[in-house]
Amino acid sequence: RGHEGEQHDSPTDTRLAPSPRRHRRPEEAMHRRPQEAPPLERGAPESLWRRGPRPPRSPAPAAAAARSEPSTSSLPPPLENAAFEEYYKEQRIVHEEEWDAFMSVLRKPLPATFRVNASCRFLKDICSRLENDFRRSLENEVSDECGEYALSPLPWYPGNLAWHLNLSRKQLRKNPALESFHEFLKHESEVGNVTRQEAVSMVPPLFLNVQAGHHILDMCAAPGSKTFQLLEMIHQSKEPGLLPTALVIANDLKVQRCDVLIHNTKRMCTANLIVTNHEAQSFPSCSLAKDDSEAYKDHCKPQRLEFDRVLCDVPCSGDGTLRKSHDLWRKWSSSMGNEFHLLQVNIAMRGIALLKVGGRMVYSTCSMNPVENEAVVAESFSGEVEALLNYLMFLLSYENWSAALDLALGR
Incomplete structure (x- = not known):
């Protein structure tokens, strides 16, 4: 059968005539009316389609209590380890009477320390500002939080070029009273005049x-x-x-x-x-x-x-x-x-x-x-143990240990 409404010239001609395609206008293609949904058949569960959203269930009392309490994963880790204490007590890395003080220090935050570049052009200006400006102002502003000496030079570092802040780096960032000092450290660190470094390093x-x-x-x-x-x-x-x-x-x-x-x-x-x-x-x-x-x-x-x-x-x-x-x-x-x-x-x-x-x-x-x-x-030194032991015995013969240390360090 050909296109609807057309007759073939010969009844014996069984070839299918191609159906001419109808081209839509652009505006018609763009603005087609959406098809309507087919009506529901009789007996269809109409209530399932027209049911509104379910009201939220009230949480169970146990779940609500657990949600109000902080999770264990968000809590800071406990600062203790029985195996650590047992091992290092056996190693005797500190005297027995100093053990409690040693463990107490390990649980305190690490103070912030920094070092002034000894070869920078503005060495004298930076040291003067640390000594005369920031040291005095910090003692007045945060003395209650970090004690009498908020900012002080490390006495063992040559030239008073290394400084110790009696606050952790986290406290330094979050304390509003230390904002100007924190900005000073960041700027001088970026240009290479100051290096923030731990004291032991x-x-x-x-x-x-x-x-x-x-x-x-x-x-x-x-x-x-x-x-x-x-x-x-x-x-x-x-x-x-x-x-x-x-x-x-x-x-x-x-x-x-x-x-x-x-x-x-x-x-x-x-x-x-x-x-x-x-x-x-x-x-x-x-x-x-x-x-x-x-x-x-x-x-x-x-x-x-x-x-x-x-x-x-x-x-x-x-x-x-x-x-x-x-x-x-x-x-x-x-x-x-x-x-x-x-x-x-x-x-x-x-x-x-x-x-x-x-x-x-x-x-x-x-x-x-x-x-x-x-x-x-x-x-x-396993290949030269004998020579090393002889040298140590030589040092032990000194009664004055400072002289022996000077000799060992070549001073």
């Missing part, structure tokens, strides 16, 4: 005793506060009007941490820094040409680069950071230190191999565990 670079012209290797450098401190030292030790001849090579395993390292050290604006991305335990040997003018001549054999100073701040369990990392109270176990021991030994041994004869390496961790500290040092 400032200690290892001091023991390196960096001198002008030294080649220094920071084996596990990120995030870069210690590297920045080393750069300050080499710029501070240079002669007036001259650029420093020292070199700092800062290494880290992870590329992302190297990015953080570069971001933190670029505030120094120095040409005496090289950032590398290697495994510290497999850090490659480096070579230097004997003379820059003959660097490209065939007969000039490269000289092996040996470092005057090596900073070996290794990965660790980090249980010395309990004051700021409260999750460690829950996660800590005695096996955590064992997991890092072999890696720490390998890094320390590689650092010793790269060290110049007569050079100095400082080994440090953020852990209190002897497995990660004394045991690593003992293993690193």
Whole structure:
């Protein structure tokens, strides 16, 4: 059959005629009337379609009570761990009569500390403002909250360049009375005049005793506060009007941490820094040409680069950071230190191999565990135990321990 209302010329012609398509006008296609829904059949459950929204059910009393109480996941972790106390009591890291005071300090917030860049142009102005302006104003404004000494220099850091704020970083951010001081710290930190750094992190670079012209290797450098401190030292030790001849090579395993390292050290604006991305335990040997003018001549054999100073701040369990990392109270176990021991030994041994004869390496961790500290040092010197014991016996012969310490530190 063809189109409706048409007849074929021949009754025997059974071909189907194509139906002509009707093209809608654009306005008709755009404004079609929606089709009406077909009527419900008889007997259909009409009430199911026309029923309104159900009223909300009233919560059960137990559920309502549970919702009003804070969930256990939102509560701060308890600052205690029986296994931690048992382990470190056995290690005798502090005297027995000092144990309660030691644990009390671990449960207190970590104070905010920062260091003034010793080589910055505005050193005297910044120190004067800290001493005369902020120190006095903070004692008047927050004396009730943080005691008599709100802001004071760390007495053991040279030149009174490191400062201690008797408030945590969280309190510093949220206290309105400290807003101007907080803004001052942020601005000076961005331009490289101030570095916010924990007090314990400032200690290892001091023991390196960096001198002008030294080649220094920071084996596990990120995030870069210690590297920045080393750069300050080499710029501070240079002669007036001259650029420093020292070199700092800062290494880290992870590329992302190297990015953080570069971001933190670029505030120094120095040409005496090289950032590398290697495994510290497999850090490659480096070579230097004997003379820059003959660097490209065939007969000039490269000289092996040996470092005057090596900073070996290794990965660790980090249980010395309990004051700021409260999750460690829950996660800590005695096996955590064992997991890092072999890696720490390998890094320390590689650092010793790269060290110049007569050079100095400082080994440090953020852990209190002897497995990660004394045991690593003992293993690193396992090939020379007899010589080391003889040297220690020689030191023990001194009645004056200060003289023995001066001798050990080469002072």
